[in-house]
Every structure is written in structure tokens, then in C-alpha cells.
Amino acid sequence: QQQVKQSPQSLIVQKGGISIINCAYENTAFDYFPWYQQFPGKGPALLIAIRPDVSEKKEGRFTISFNKSAKQFSLHIMDSQPGDSATYFCAASMEYGNKLVFGAGTILRVKS
Amino acid sequence: DAGVTQSPTHLIKTRGQQVTLRCSPKSGHDTVSWYQQALGQGPQFIFQYYEEEERQRGNFPDRFSGHQFPNYSSELNVNALLLGDSALYLCASSLLGGNGEPQHFGDGTRLSIL
Numbered sequence: 001q002q003q004v005k006q007s008p009q010s011l012i013v014q015k016g017g018i019s020i021i022n023c024a025y026e027n028t029a030f031d032y033f034p035w036y037q038q039f040p041g042k043g044p045a046l047l048i049a050i051r052p053d054v055s056e057k058k059e060g061r062f063t064i065s066f067n068k069s070a071k072q073f074s075l076h077i078m079d080s081q082p083g084d085s086a087t088y089f090c091a092a093s094m095e096y097g098n099k100l101v102f103g104a105g106t107i108l109r110v111k112s
Numbered sequence: 113d114a115g116v117t118q119s120p121t122h123l124i125k126t127r128g129q130q131v132t133l134r135c136s137p138k139s140g141h142d143t144v145s146w147y148q149q150a151l152g153q154g155p156q157f158i159f160q161y162y163e164e165e166e167r168q169r170g171n172f173p174d175r176f177s178g179h180q181f182p183n184y185s186s187e188l189n190v191n192a193l194l195l196g197d198s199a200l201y202l203c204a205s206s207l208l209g210g211n212g213e214p215q216h217f218g219d220g221t222r223l224s225i226l
Contacts, residue, residue, distance in 0.1 A: 006154075034214060043116070043202050043217035044155065089154050097143060097208045099168050100215060102154030 004092050006103025013110050019077040021106045023090035026071065030092040034100070035064065035075045038087045047088075048075070080110045114139060116205050116218035124224045125193050133188040133221045137205030143167070144186040145215060146178060147202040155202055161186055162208055190223075198225045 005024045013019045023033075031052055036044035050057045050064040050073065057064045063076040077084055087107050091100040117136045125131050137144050143162045147155035157170035161180035180186045184205075190197055200222050204215040 036217075041219070043204075043219045046214050046216065049214060091154075097206045097215070099145065099157040099160060099170065100147075100155070100204075101157070104154050105152075 004090060004101050004103045006090050006106060008106060009104070010107040011109070013080045013108065015080065015082060015110055015112045017080050017110075019080045019084065019108055019110070020074060021088055021090070021108070022072065022074045023092075023103050024070075024072045025092050025101075027092070027094070028071070029094045030101075031095065032093045032098075033064070033066065033073050034091050034093075035062075036089045036091060036102075038089065038105075044089060077108075080108075082110045082112045084108060085110050116203055116216055118201075118203050118218040118221050120221060121219075122222045122224075124226060126226050127193055127195060129193050130189065130191045131193060131223065133190075133201050133203075133223070135186045135188070135203030135205075135218060137184050137186070137203075138216050141205035141207050141216070142184055143206045143208045144180055144184065145204045145206070146186070146188045147204065147217075148172070149200040149202055149220070151199070158188070193225050195225050197223065199223060 034049035035047045038044045048059045048062045061078045066073045087105045090103040119134045145160040146158040149155040160168040164180045175191045177189045200220040202220045204217045206215040
């Protein structure tokens with residue numbers, strides 16, 4: 001019940017295309033869902049986050065879509081750029097500031 | 113404004129030894145969490161410290177212990193090191209009080225066990 005399942009494991013997208021990464025969770029007590037971006041040799045950096053009271057949140061080229069009934073959420077990266085090539089992790093927690101449960105990660109490569 | 117800083121950057125130890133990793137939280141943060149990230153995997157929660165007490169703990173053995181100091185900095189101690197402890201150890205800080213703030217991560221300590 002503490003797991004967050006992330007797919008796909010890896011993704012190759014052409015420059016300018018849309019990258020889509022999906023996550024699913026079981027524990028309905030989760031109420032905070034962040035996405036993190038990690039470059040090699042660096043720690044995860046918070047990209048965007050959502051709470052279950054909204055179905056979508058957009059920040060620049062990054063959008064989170066949230067489906068509470070399906071217990072799924074996804075990250076969309078519009079107009080993907082080579083600089084977006086990194087590993088992306090979805091995560092979930094119960095109450096803000098509590099421990100984060102991470103997905104296994106998606107390695108994104110944007111081809112120029 | 114300095115973010116989360118961790119030291120050392122890299123560390124090599126042998127089986128059976130013990131190790132201490134250090135973390136300074138982002139300015140204004142009062143909570144420190146530690147995560148273990150094995151190669152090719154997502155971070156796994158070890159424990160969280162708030163007001164110098166362990167607030168939450170993940171599924172890690174007692175060989176993993178920690179401490180938080182009055183200035184909010186924190187240490188992670190691992191005893192009787194095993195080969196499987198080789199990983200990137202991440203510290204994250206956040207603010208629990210008030211409106212709160214999300215967890216911000218440092219760049220980690222890469223621990224290699226020989």
C-alpha cells in the first residue's frame with residue numbers, strides 16, 4: 001500500500017515533442033504528489049506538485065494531471081528540449097512534509 | 113541563500129566499518145529527512161528528524177541511526193557496514209511549521225563499500 005508505481009522506465013522523445021510519464025498509487029491517505037527531476041551527480045530537484053483537490057496544475061511547460069478515482073497522476077512535458085534529459089521521479093506523501101514514497105524513476109532522453 | 117549542503121561528497125569504506133554523514137538544511141528549514149538511493153532506483157526513506165527527535169522512520173535496521181542538533185543540522189550514522197549499503201545518501205530539508213515547505217534535497221553523499 002506504500003508503493004508508487006511509475007512507467008515507463010525509459011522514454012525517448014524528439015525535440016519539441018510531448019513527454020508523458022505516469023504514476024499509480026494504492027494508499028488513499030496520500031494527499032501530496034510531487035515530481036522531482038534528477039541530473040547525474042545531483043540530488044532530486046522539485047519540479048511541480050499537486051494535491052488531490054485539483055485535477056490539473058500547470059507551471060510553464062510542465063503539467064500534472066491527477067485522477068483521484070483511478071489513483072493515477074501523470075507528468076506532461078510540453079515542447080521537450082534536450083536540456084530536459086534527466087531522470088524523473090514521482091512521489092507521494094501523507095500530509096505535507098511527511099516522508100516521501102518515490103516511484104522507481106523514468107530516464108528521459110530528448111533527441112535534438 | 114544556501115540550499116541543502118551535505119558532506120562529504122564521496123566516501124569509501126570497508127565492510128564492518130562505521131560511517132557518519134552530515135547535512136546542513138536550507139536556511140529557514142526545521143526538519144531533516146534522510147533517504148538512501150541505490151543505483152538506478154528511487155530514493156528510499158530512512159528517517160526524519162524534527163525538534164531533535166526522530167519523527168518518522170522507514171524500514172531500515174537499527175544499524176542506521178541519526179541525530180539532529182539545535183541548529184537543525186543532522187547526522188546519519190551507519191554501523192557494521194554491508195556491501196548492500198553502497199548507495200547515494202540524500203538529505204532533504206523542509207519546514208513543518210506554519211504553511212510548510214516542500215522537501216528540498218542536497219546533492220548527496222556517494223558511499224562505496226569495498
